[in-house]
Amino acid sequence: MTGQGSPGRTTVRVGSAAGRADAGGAESCSSGESARRPSCPLPTPGAASGGCAYDGSAITLVPVADVAHLVHGPIGCVGNSWETRGSLSSGPTLYRRAFTTAMGEHDVIFGGEARLREAVLDVGRRFRPAAVFVYLTCVPALIGDDVEAICRDAAAELGIPVVPVLAAGFAGTKNAGNRLGGAALLTHVIGTAEPSYTTAYDVNLIGEYNIAGELWQIQPLLDRLGIRVLSRISGDARYAELTWAHRAKASMVVCSRALLSLAADLQSQYGVPWFEGSFYGVRATSEALRGFAQVLGDPELADRTEAVVAEQEARVAARLTPYRQRLAGVRAVLYTGGVKSWSMVAALQDTGVEVVATGTTKSSPDDVTRIRGLLGADAQLIEEGNPRDLLRIVRESGATLLAAGGRNRYTAMKGRVAFLDVNQERHQAYAGYDGVVALAAEIDRILSSPVFDRVRRPPPWAAGTPSRTLDNPRVPLGLEG
């Protein structure tokens, strides 16, 4: 918000190729390295949570809409995960289809390469994708299928790119998979073609997945500034635009620690400068827009940006005022990891909600510093939140809202607490200035439900409980009277 003290405000973090080590640092816990490096904790048997590297690579790459995404592995890998992600496309829908080799015992004994080869050729011929992405999983990695060789041969035969994504599940965490997905693009896709023309304002968005259409909340802002998104990596992307990402004049890494290394590599190999930011919240959005001007080094763009920022902040402030009044005093516990933890804290604060605790799983020391800046030194930071702990923290802090990923929705419901989905499965878009208003409206709507009080009330036949009516039922904005 404009005008309010914003302790978390920092200037945009501009990266450098030298920042590569830092960027990769927390995220290199993948194949081979994890066992050797003490900084890469292995998941604890019996107390593990979170997806695998394959899952992470799919999150990063499956949004590419005109590509056939083929999972080489047993049925479980794709069978349990297809149609779970909320990335939208403005055109092709091929990315939504689940292709798999569905390996069987026979493939383990004789190797899965023959089956994979036939599968790639069949998909390439029948579905005519712009490219085929082949995802490695644990079983073929274990038996040593040479996925790269199969992809090379199939590409030659089909005449379209066939890209190996080498992020077998057991190679690391979901974050490691995000990074390996980015690495696959750098190795096999980026730099393989040229755009028909370039402008001084061509940029890449890295780590923006167009969940529920968030890209479409951001793009109009960039249009107004005359900034052209050359490559979307990867929300609503088409294969072709990935191939010329190296011609951008700047990259923005959107809420993704894991993909910082891709940005850093684009800088060191092609000289594309980058910065890191977020589109969640008013302050972050303004920072991000300024970041483009700063990294592109264009004073005239900087002036235009200031004008747009001032106008948008004023407009959004007016729209948020009624929500901020209504949501004042509402306490929320946020549980999401990584960069998103600080940017979501800021976004929730913009709506007037008080964030009393937040998760810091997967957050870097830098993220934690930012969170402390936003929440104050005595903010409660949740390292690892199992459902029981989350409910305890909610109760102890007097929160009435749990904002977290879909897997914790029913934790909240069982604890009779309102829930806001802030992860990839959600159906609401919260990016940019309009996204903050949408977020405020959604919180207002969710909190207006009378059920959380109602279900706490004992039934009338329970001993010693006087019956009472609900106090102050909330009515969402726009529905009063």
Next chain:
Amino acid sequence: MATIVASSKPVTVDPLRHSAPLGAVLAFLGVARCMPLLHSSQGCAALAKVLLTRHFRETIPLQTSALSEITTILGSGDSLLAGIDTVADRQQPELIAVITTGLVDAAGEDVRRTLRLRTAGPPVVLAAVSDLGGGLEQGYCAAVEALIAELALPRNGVSIDDQVTLLPGPVLTPLDVEELARTAQAFGLRTVVLPDSSRSLDGHLDADWDPLLSGGTPLSAIAAAGRSAAVLALGSGLATAGRMLAGPEAWTVPHAVGLDASDALVAHLAAVAGREVPEALRHWRSRLTDGLLDASGVLAGRRVALALEPDLLSGVAALLTEAGCHVVTAITPTASDHLGAMPCDEVVIGDFEDAEDRTRDGGAELLVASSHGAAAARRLGIPLLRLGFPVVDRLGAQHLTSVGYRGSLRLLFAAANELLAARDLAPTPPTTSREGPC
């Protein structure tokens, strides 16, 4: 009678099949204070948990031995034992169910040997399954067999006269399981239900949050499962489990969907109990027969396509055929003996791409499938009747019943209503030109 055809594509497109480990997890979630532990890399458990959570809208207890590349190659036994100790300590389960996966299968681990190294802690059962073969049904049934082998007391002549053991199959929803048990109880029979999801996955609000589900078959009931006067299994894959409990006396049918199959279930229970069919059940039968008449106008001659697990496939085909529908295509993920007896020309072992192609070719007006069928139905411009697993884009998956007179009636009306809602009943005016103002 149907011909069984296996789809022969080199690639699976939009899979209908679920992994066997998922089926095993599903079975174990119907056992009281049981903690399922996938012997796998952590992603397998995370993804399965997300899917089960989305379908049941419950927090699902599921852990993993969290294998890394290194532990997979060098030997995963220590990780498994450590995982067992951790969940025994943290969740305090009364039973730990270890479920193997394709990864340990491919690595050639001797899991049974590893488990023999345990000296203390809660009992452990092992479902030795793999996502390299079979599907939901095979995994589920292997889990039930493992429970019986480890925990049921041997049959030694002692039998509890008024007790029946009911083995609900993988496609029964929690409220189907309840319907099955109530039907038996209506005859004055006491029931052992294994597994029993009716109070664990049914979606109910407990006073306090616990990492394990409430409800489920108590271990004491599993122990007594082999001492019943009769064993009834509703699921063709449960024939082995039934035999383990009752030898050749076990009664196994693929389903109890539709008038005929519900009649068979009720008649069998009447014979077991040695009693008349109670009035309440007879009345439900009269509601179903009335419903069949009411729905006949909507359903007679309608062309329907089914993409479901084997037991549900033949159950739904039976009911809709009784109501006058034509099953133009039936797609199922895994083969099963009873499919040949289905009232359609062919049954295809395939995926949703096969389902979409054949639904289009057959001119079907309704598709019955899980939420994964929604995209195909949308492309085809026909309604989808959601049934099976997973149903994630509608509320109340637990309540999608099909078993017995009551469940059949619900399903019948749901199918007819989908067609009623989709059909534009207004006649289209002819396009011939006419004189003067319209």
